Amino acid sequence: MKKIIFTLTALCLGVSAFAGGYFQNTSQSVMFLRQPARNATIGVEGAYYNPAGVGFMNNGWHLAIDWQFATQKKLVNSTYSPFALGVDHLGATEVDYTGKISAPFIPHLDLAYNHDKFFASMHIGYATGGGKCSFNDGLGCYEAPVAAVTSLLYGLTQGAVSGYDADIHVIGSQMNYSAQFNFGYKVTDHFSAALGLRLNYLVNKYDIAIKDFMFNYGGNMVSGATLFTALGAMNPALAGFGSALSDRVVDAKNTGFGVTPIISVDYKNGKWNLAARYEIRTKVTLKNSTETNTSGFSFFNDGQEVRADIPASLSLGAGYEILPQLRASAAFNYYFDKKAEFFNMDTNSNDGQNAMAGNTWEAAGGIEWDYNDKLTLSCGVNYTRFNLGDTFINDTNFNTNATTLCFGGRYRINDRIAIDAALCTSLYGKYTKHYADYSGLKSYESYAQYFANVDTSADVTYHRKSFSGAIGVVFDF
DSSP states (O other): OTTSSOOOSOOOOSOOOSSSOSSOOOOOSHHHHHOOOOTTOOSTTHHHHOGGGGGGSOSEEEEEEEEEEEEEEEEEEEEEGGGGGBTTTTTOSEEEEEEEEEEEEEEEEEEEEEETTEEEEEEEEEEEEEEEEEETTOOHHHHHHHHHHHHHHHHHTTTSEEEEEEEEEEEEEEEEEEEEEEEEEEOSSSEEEEEEEEEEEEEEEEEEEEEEEEEEETTEEEEHHHHHHHHHHHOGGGGGHHHHTSOEEEEEEEEEEEEEEEEEEEEEETTEEEEEEEEOOBOOEEEEEEEEEOSSOGGGSTTOEEEBOBOOEEEEEEEEEEETTEEEEEEEEEEOGGGSOBOBTTTTBSOGGGGOOSOEEEEEEEEEEEOSSSEEEEEEEEEEEOOOOTTTOBTTBOOOOEEEEEEEEEEESSSSEEEEEEEEEEEEOOEEEEESOTTOGGGSHHHHTTTTTSOOOEEEEEEEEEEEEEEEEEEEO
16 A cells, blocks of 8 residues: 555666766766767876776876756656546546756865876765756646546546646655875886775765645545545545555665775877776665655655665776877766676665666766867767666666767966867667556555456656756866
């Protein structure tokens, strides 16, 4: 009963990576946004992308600071027959739900120091997340049970119950405040290696409400309590639906900490530079601090601990100097998502990774052209391919394949100071999932008999739109 309204398997509402794997965000520098194939970079941004490559920079200190902004829309289009009874849908069975994500201030800092064979670097930023997602008009998976019950009552009362309304909103945010430290040694004139650690502090917040149920009963909008009291007097079996449609509210936050070990190597010879980076799986346990939880899910209970690991990843990169003023780069990232552990509400255990069909990978390419001594122009493309599958994807938990286009440039004020700027947009694919029972009601034996003749199947299409930009400054001392 208590799970009828909260028909979800996971909650991942914050800013999922604009580029990167399902759990990672590789948009860690303005330089990435203007040319995303950064895995073999020789520059201060290598503090994140290629720590071993810092060993081939000039001796001295190097500092980069940038500010990114990002907007995204998560689009859910649900086709479901009972939605026609919603007072706001005017008979429509196809309803659009839009989640708006705003991340107006995403700062990053990179610092590197090189002295002959020894070098070190530091990166500070958001390893994942960085914003808030708001579905202010709810989501189909939360509205579907209310619509299905109304559809059932419509038949049982010969049309006396003919519509429904409810206050539904779903708001979530994800933040992973991270600081990465790397130390390296230049083994030969052509080869360097580095070891590093990334400290991750994760904070997730949930604000969910499905409440204030109203129904059109005999031409008048009445509360759920009034409706089910009246119906229960006529048919006691119908009174039970009143508890099924009681208010469900969540106001919770969970936090956790994890350490990511990082190994990187770089080989530079002539016009070629080759690099590799491996990040070891990060074990993360999140603990809840909950103000309100009437959802019935232990996931949101105060003090509840659940796993939310950051998967291991392998990153490869190559750079080639075509001409003294023209350079090309390529990058490939592979994320071992299915080897991580995270909580699954369906099974009430830390086996969410088993619902994934496979792992995520991405590939990128880009070029940089020195227009003159002052100005460098760059562009690139990043392909991200998820392999989540039907079992994993739902209204609150989806990423779709993306092709990200990046453009920007660098202007050198003098030999020590340069300005970077970039714009970036992602073109997302659409993913459609068929639900045999979008409401979740038919899975309850005591209710299945009532809904045998109610069409609760649905086709739901998931899509996204995003845009981001950045500006930054680089100092060489």
